[in-house]
Structure formats: C-alpha cells, structure tokens
Amino acid sequence: MSDQMEYLKFLAHGYDRDGILCDLMDKFGEDVWNFAFFITRRADVADDLSQEVFLAAYNSMYTFRGECSVKSWLLTITRNMSIHYLKSAFFRKVTLTNHFVSKYSSPPAEQVLFTRLENQKLWDTVIQLPRKYREVLILDYHYGLKHKEIAKLISVSEGTVKSRVHRAKKKMNELLARQNEEV
Incomplete structure (x- = not known):
C-alpha cells in the first residue's frame, strides 16, 4: 500500500x-x-x-x-x-454550473484567463461523456489510479477499463473537434 x-x-x-x-x-x-x-x-x-x-x-x-x-x-x-x-427516486437533472480554480501561484492575468477557459472547456467536455467513460477518465488522469485499481474499483476487467479509456479519449477528441468547428 x-x-x-x-x-x-x-x-x-x-x-x-x-x-x-x-x-x-x-x-x-x-x-x-x-x-x-x-x-x-x-x-x-x-x-x-x-x-x-x-x-x-x-x-x-x-x-x-x-x-x-x-x-x-x-x-x-x-x-x-x-x-x-x-x-434513487430523488434524482433530478439540474443544469450544471461549476467553477474550477487555477492552481498557478501568480502568473500573468492573460495566462490565468486562458488556462481557466481551457480547463473549463475540457471539464465541460468530460462532463458530457457517458458516466462509464467519464469515471474511467477521471480515475485514470485526475486521480492517477492504475488500470488494475480502476478495474477493481468499478468491478470490471482490466481490459474493459483499457477499452473504456480508449473510447473515452476518442469521444473527447470528437467532442472537442465538434466544439472547435462551431467556434
């Protein structure tokens, strides 16, 4: 451990x-x-x-x-x-409103703004993914868990974790590309 x-x-x-x-x-x-x-x-x-x-x-x-x-x-x-x-029966969908704070100590204001916008864009995209893809991405990239740990945590095989991570990345790329086309 x-x-x-x-x-x-x-x-x-x-x-x-x-x-x-x-x-x-x-x-x-x-x-x-x-x-x-x-x-x-x-x-x-x-x-x-x-x-x-x-x-x-x-x-x-x-x-x-x-x-x-x-x-x-x-x-x-x-x-x-x-x-x-x-x-549960109490679950109701609500519009997502969130904020993420930049972890930089004191960078230039433009850098803070661009970093926040980019982070917000990425997190907003992650949040759009189906739960099974969203959770493996978060556990893998944000929490740094190994695929074996993720597999045990979510009760699936390690191969399933690998394929979900691959599919999640692919969906992320598709969503980000679509968002860039709309801009």
Whole structure:
C-alpha cells in the first residue's frame, strides 16, 4: 500500500477514530468531492455524498484490510454512493454550473484567463461523456489510479477499463473537434 496512511489496516478498537477521520478528510476530501461531482454532475449532491462517504469510512474503519490503497477504498465508497444516488427516486437533472480554480501561484492575468477557459472547456467536455467513460477518465488522469485499481474499483476487467479509456479519449477528441468547428 503506497499511502502514508498504511496504519489503517492495523487499526484495532480503541484507536482515535476522530483523529483518523480528520486525517482522511484532510488528505482525500477534495478527491472524494471531485469524484462525486464528476459522477453526479451536481455540487450540492457532491457535498452531501462527501459527508456520507466519510461517515461510512468512519463507521467501517476497523474493517479496512489494506487490500487496496486508502484512496481506492474511499473512491470505491464514493462511486457506490454516487451511483446509488443516481438510481434513487430523488434524482433530478439540474443544469450544471461549476467553477474550477487555477492552481498557478501568480502568473500573468492573460495566462490565468486562458488556462481557466481551457480547463473549463475540457471539464465541460468530460462532463458530457457517458458516466462509464467519464469515471474511467477521471480515475485514470485526475486521480492517477492504475488500470488494475480502476478495474477493481468499478468491478470490471482490466481490459474493459483499457477499452473504456480508449473510447473515452476518442469521444473527447470528437467532442472537442465538434466544439472547435462551431467556434
């Protein structure tokens, strides 16, 4: 396990779960929220699901066996809860409104603007993909998971992950080309 939180697989009753939960939220909170958002396409739902994910992790902390990374474990919980939400009777489609913040420290204003526009264009395109393509792209490129980890996380074969990543890239290229033609 490559996480710094390898100690989780050795937890026994009596550990300070509150402290561990804070560590998990600090280290993986943004990843969990982003993944929930990319699956559901709703910021308000991602807020709620993130809380539910960490509550579930808190409640099942002693059952973590270290068969995968802590990040994969949390993203699996996130995926399952997000899909459950999408299948629930309360799901309603809402217009996507979002914002992504540039991670540059202090570049020229034009660079910030162009970077934000380009990032926004890419994320808007990713969000248009069907969920099965969207999630493998996010897990692969944004979270840097290996195809083997993604396969285990979403319960498909590694070959399926590879083909979905390939098809997702192809669809992304088609969508971006279409958008460029319209401009």
